[in-house]
Amino acid sequence: MTAAAGDRGNGTAMEIRLTVNDAERVADVAPTTTLVELLRDHLALTGTKVGCGHGECGACTVILDGRPVSACLVFAAQCRGRKVLTIEGLSASGEADRVQRAFVKAGAVQCGYCTPGMIVSAYALLSSNPRPSRREIEEAISGNLCRCTGYVKIVDAIDGASE
């Protein structure tokens, strides 16, 4: 594997194994490679977006061992042997997840750049709290910035996807 876009040329490559969307994956990464670089540049999972690179916007949210994280703040090497779920994993069977369907139905998508991270945050919320209040929904996605929608239809969608 060639050095991918995000890697530094001066790091020592290391091989890591991890589970991504229920599949075993192997990659050679540098010590400074982040999880989002691993996903996007090594594994071609470009559904996870980068909006700031500092853990401020939430666009790169993925689920690491059951918990939502900003993939730009986690080193790839920290994910050795762990389980990562990305936006692609929610519809791996070819069928969209109910959260994804709810976003489509509610008109919660505009430019779409925040959407994967937003959906992953919502999925994480509903996994731990199947019937959240609107306030709980707002809190759960308060780390995911959206500049298009005013969040109204996003909260509607998550509300609609809850049990």
Next chain:
Amino acid sequence: MHDRDDREMGAVGSRLVRVDADAKVTGRALYVDDLTFPGMLEAALVLPGCAHARLLKVDASDALAMAGVHAVVTADDVPGENQVGVVDRDQPLLPSERIRYSGDAVAVVVAETRAIAREAAAAVRAETEEIPAVFDAVRAMEPGAPKVHDDGNVFLEYRVRKGNIDEGFEAADIIVERTFRTHHQEHSYLEPLGAIAVPEEHGGVTIYGTMQCPYYVQKAVATVLGLPLAHVRVIQTVTGGGFGGKEDSPSEICACAAVAAWKLRRPVKLIYTREDDFYRSSKRHPMTVTYKLGATRDGTFTAAQIRVVADAGAYSTLTPVVVFRAAAHATGPYEIPNVHTDAYGVYTNRQTTGAFRGFGQPQTIFANESIVDEVAEALGLDPIDVRLKNGLAVGKRTATNQLLTESVGLPETLRQAREASGWDAKRAERGADSDPIKRGIGVGSIYYGVSLGAKGLALDGSGAHMNVYRDGSVRIAIGGTEMGQGLLTVLTQIASDALGAPTESIHVDHVDTSVVPDSGPSVASRTTLMTGNAIIDAAEKLRATMGEVASELLGVPTGEITFRDGRVGAGDRSIAFAELAAECWARNVNTAADGWYAAPLSTFDEDGQGDAYAIYSYATHVAEVEVDTRTGHVRLVRVTAAHDVGKILNPTTLEGQVEGGVLQCAGMALYERMITDGGDILTPDFSTYILPTAMDVPEIETLFIEEPYSRGPFGAKGIGETPAMPGAVAIANAIYHATGLRFLELPITAEAVRLALADGRGR
């Protein structure tokens, strides 16, 4: 709710699900940074960070010595003209002698990976000699201020002269005058700017990028490479938000990638960091607006005198058109017989400023709608009554003396917002003095000239290319851009009804400049109107040619043939659209057509008189706030947003536009402040530049008024800008109602409220 039955009413007006939603929720949608090309290199920019300096030397030796670095591209490598100015030719792509603001880039570093490119960019040394800088537009107008460009800092002046203001103020019983200030607002689209340039074997280049205006990019790239336009192909990738911020700035980043790709003959990708984006992308203009309004005792406005000073930053980019719009609309949506407006565009050594939803108007609106409230209060009148009394209506005249003849929904937006918000009761309410939480309700009204108006005539045509295949499926190429607003969806609806073909058989593509002629920019709430009309034009041509074949097949005169709900014919003699397409193919009949729409002529003479825009959109927002007098915190509780849109094309996308705009208004009013220190931006990220989150969302009620526009597609006018315009001042007016604090500067942060209360201001 505006739900309709698709079957009965056609696609237009229905809640058709966004055509791009599936791709976006699954992560399949490909934005520019998701694309890669064989042999592609990555680039990063060198920003010396000086506010104003002579550039003596760019020393790239350390960077070039780093492993994986391919080139350091400077002004010397620009094969064509080193120039990316949109309107004025005042902006070098890569300055070679003089740095005018901290966002100026002096080199593009190209390397094997992004990380190497960024590391190498930090190793490039620019030798500079600082020269005096100016950071305030009002000060930049003074004699002796440092000159940003040699011809002087005031590069632009518009005036509006109507009636006689001396007589107008003479006739007034009350005159209120104040000066208001607003600051930079960052678009904060979630997808940063990005571009890929791919050299083509025929000698040209193809550009992929996130953008609102592919034809601007095409011209900029052709200029810097010295190529004919025909050799520059621009393909818009899925675009993660624009709001005006991707009107001018993409030309710069695409041209940087193009020059690098040209030198190395390899594809080059350049993606901005968020910090790059803060430093280099155009913002909302800081403005200083002095507004003087006279009125008689009954609340009739007699005269307005307005002075607008707009901080253009280091280069003019879109300032000439932004300030035109500000000048034309500066009175607000009122008929005032005597108007005297002066508006200036001024260079400073700050970030460039350009388009942001509202395009120069939200700043003047903050002034005029604050003053209208002050006049109402001084006269003991209700603010909505005063707006209704003076507000534009059919038969009234704007500040440019334009007679309004149709589609003026302003009075209805005021009436409906008043009723839905419970204005009268809430306005009269007075909470207990002992309650530290003060409640208030405020209003703001606006008008907005749709499309480019008198200062954009050459750009104001748009095209579409419609191709019907032999199975009846339809593919449409357009010249307007989807940036998140829902364009592809509403155009699918327009095409469906215009052609009588089902929505699911229609696919509309993002822009490719090699297919559709220059269609101008996707700005100014013009794209649905312009591209929608171009699609209708193409569909009319296809109905004519395909209708002749249907006429022959069915034995029905062409004049009686209709295209509706996937069938073509008259009465009980009809044929499926798809069958007709196959029949046309079998007979070698052309089933592709080009559509075009050009805006009607508009005028604006040197005294600012004329029909400045063909048509206007109108809106009123009512905001309700709770102000905690202990902390200064303002909670936005509820917003009622009433919009005259001409015709509802899709209620869901329309609500989305309005809800997003309401929150951008809240950001402008309460949170968003770009703080600078000389050339340094102290808030270049989302930890320090505060955007509203899901926890800041008020209850939002959207109301749509349909006053059809005779030349709009199905009667529709634009919606892109207006939701982001009246809300900020409505919040400021609500804060005044709650506390008695009249703020003359935005944003009204908790600190500002607390300090004002501590000063003993307010009630």
